[in-house]
Amino acid sequence: MYALVDCNSFYASCERLFRPDLEGKAVVVLSNNDGCVVARSAEAKALGIKMAVPFFEVRELYERGELHVFSSNYAFYGDISARVMMTLEEMAPEVEVYSIDEAFLNLRGMVTEPDLNALGHKIKQRIKRWVGVPVGVGIAETKTLAKLANYAAKHFAKTQGVVVLSDPRWRERLLAITDVSEVWGVGRRHAEKLRAENILTAADLADSDAETMRRRYSVTLERTILELRGISCLGFDEQPEPKQQVLCSRTFSTRITTLQPLQEAIREYAVRAAEKLRIEHRLTRSVSIYIRTNPNARFEAKYANGATYTLPSPTNDSRLIMKIALQLLQGIYREGYRYMKAGVVLNDLQPEDNYQADLFTPDCGSPKALSLMQALDRINRRYHRGLTFAGQGRQQHWAMQRNYLSPRYTTSWNDLKKVR
DNA sequence: TCTGGGGTCCTAGGACCC
DNA sequence: TCTGGGGTCCTAGGACCC
Numbered sequence: 001m002y003a004l005v006d007c008n009s010f011y012a013s014c015e016r017l018f019r020p021d022l023e024g025k026a027v028v029v030l031s032n033n034d035g036c037v038v039a040r041s042a043e044a045k046a047l048g049i050k051m052a053v054p055f056f057e058v059r060e061l062y063e064r065g066e067l068h069v070f071s072s073n074y075a076f077y078g079d080i081s082a083r084v085m086m087t088l089e090e091m092a093p094e095v096e097v098y099s100i101d102e103a104f105l106n107l108r109g110m111v112t113e114p115d116l117n118a119l120g121h122k123i124k125q126r127i128k129r130w131v132g133v134p135v136g137v138g139i140a141e142t143k144t145l146a147k148l149a150n151y152a153a154k155h156f157a158k159t160q161g162v163v164v165l166s167d168p169r170w171r172e173r174l175l176a177i178t179d180v181s182e183v184w185g186v187g188r189r190h191a192e193k194l195r196a197e198n199i200l201t202a203a204d205l206a207d208s209d210a211e212t213m214r215r216r217y218s219v220t221l222e223r224t225i226l227e228l229r230g231i232s233c234l235g236f237d238e239q240p241e242p243k244q245q246v247l248c249s250r251t252f253s254t255r256i257t258t259l260q261p262l263q264e265a266i267r268e269y270a271v272r273a274a275e276k277l278r279i280e281h282r283l284t285r286s287v288s289i290y291i292r293t294n295p296n297a298r299f300e301a302k303y304a305n306g307a308t309y310t311l312p313s314p315t316n317d318s319r320l321i322m323k324i325a326l327q328l329l330q331g332i333y334r335e336g337y338r339y340m341k342a343g344v345v346l347n348d349l350q351p352e353d354n355y356q357a358d359l360f361t362p363d364c365g366s367p368k369a370l371s372l373m374q375a376l377d378r379i380n381r382r383y384h385r386g387l388t389f390a391g392q393g394r395q396q397h398w399a400m401q402r403n404y405l406s407p408r409y410t411t412s413w414n415d416l417k418k419v420r
Numbered sequence: 421t422c423t424g425g426g427g428t429c430c431t432a433g434g435a436c437c438c
Numbered sequence: 439t440c441t442g443g444g445g446t447c448c449t450a451g452g453a454c455c456c
Binding site for chain 3: 038098099100101102184185186187188189190217218220
């Protein structure tokens with residue numbers, strides 16, 4: 001049996017943790033740049049605010065005082081997330097952290113707790129008491145069914161936030177009343193296509209012919225079908241697989257129309273991507289960048305382009321990655337556009353410890369370079385932006401907007417200013 | 421005026437090999 | 439009229455997830 005523990009309205013619940021006055025109020029958290037809504041409290045959902053709506057569409061509610069708004073504060077949510085996961089790890093021997101706000105537990109070997117419903121409530125209560133955020137718990141034979149059980153736990157008040165799907169009769173009933181689009185692994189496109197062939201509920205999908213569906217859709221959907229029938233097809237990974245790609249991209253707060261600020265942004269993203277790479281203890285052999293104008297603008301000239309460079313030998317040196325990214329930018333930059341977004345992507349990653357130099361190029365993974373990068377990281381861990389490269393920009397007028405940011409309740413940065 | 425960021429997996433098709 | 443069979447690797451694009 002698997003349990004899926006998922007925090008309710010996670011970002012909004014985090015913000016409420018330190019603002020008990022917001023209990024029972026409509027709260028939303030916005031995406032980067034205060035662009036669109038990415039988390040909603042139950043009260044905000046009740047106001048009819050849909051997921052991912054642009055903020056300007058609900059700004060009126062905010063101005064009337066009916067809605068409380070926060071910019072996203074990922075350092076804060078990451079910290080609360082770690083507390084939730086630690087609590088879970090204390091309760092279950094095998095935990096797979098699936099995202100910032102949810103985790104699967106493998107209940108195999110938890111013989112001490114034969115009553116699964118009681119176990120679910122125990123988890124829920126402990127996280128509420130120890131960390132302070134509400135969670136829902138779904139328990140079933142496969143991950144996909146546990147997801148579905150969790151969905152039910154959140155949508156039906158009678159369940160009190162815990163659903164165990166071990167009884168086949170209950171399972172059938174739930175599948176029969178659940179829209180197929182709610183099934184984990186069925187997105188918007190597949191849902192449309194499925195509806196067209198009269199597969200409307202999760203039960204319809206579970207009863208469809210797996211072989212045919214595999215041919216018509218993909219092996220992924222076939223696995224989903226089997227999982228809905230109680231046949232486990234998805235693995236359980238306690239250790240996350242090493243990343244295959246590292247990406248850093250941002251929408252600018254204002255449009256960029258000249259090369260210089262675009263270069264600043266690309267330098268900034270390249271440096272941050274390289275930092276992530278080093279945190280993961282990986283090297284890259286492929287550096288890509290992209291730039292684009294607003295794809296939604298109807299009366300503006302559009303332009304989007306990307307470029308990739310493959311290195312002869314892998315690196316995680318910020319200086320080299322930054323240099324390559326800038327050269328790539330020179331190649332694709334065109335004047336006369338209002339740029340909205342840029343990004344740096346690192347692919348073809350490999351572990352740091354099997355570094356193989358190239359016979360025909362100078363070594364860029366020298367011990368000297370490595371210890372320089374380590375020193376850089378140590379300083380920047382301690383002092384936020386303590387050391388930056390010339391040309392990353394000091395003002396960064398294009399940097400993202402966060403007008404509704406909450407304080408650093410649980411994390412801190414020693415500002416360089418203070419140190420001086 | 422105004423719409424995020426960071427990932428994964430699968431498939432089809434092309435290029436290439438013997 | 440008429441031109442094989444069996445592979446691998448890479449890439450782009452599409453779908454999905456949070």
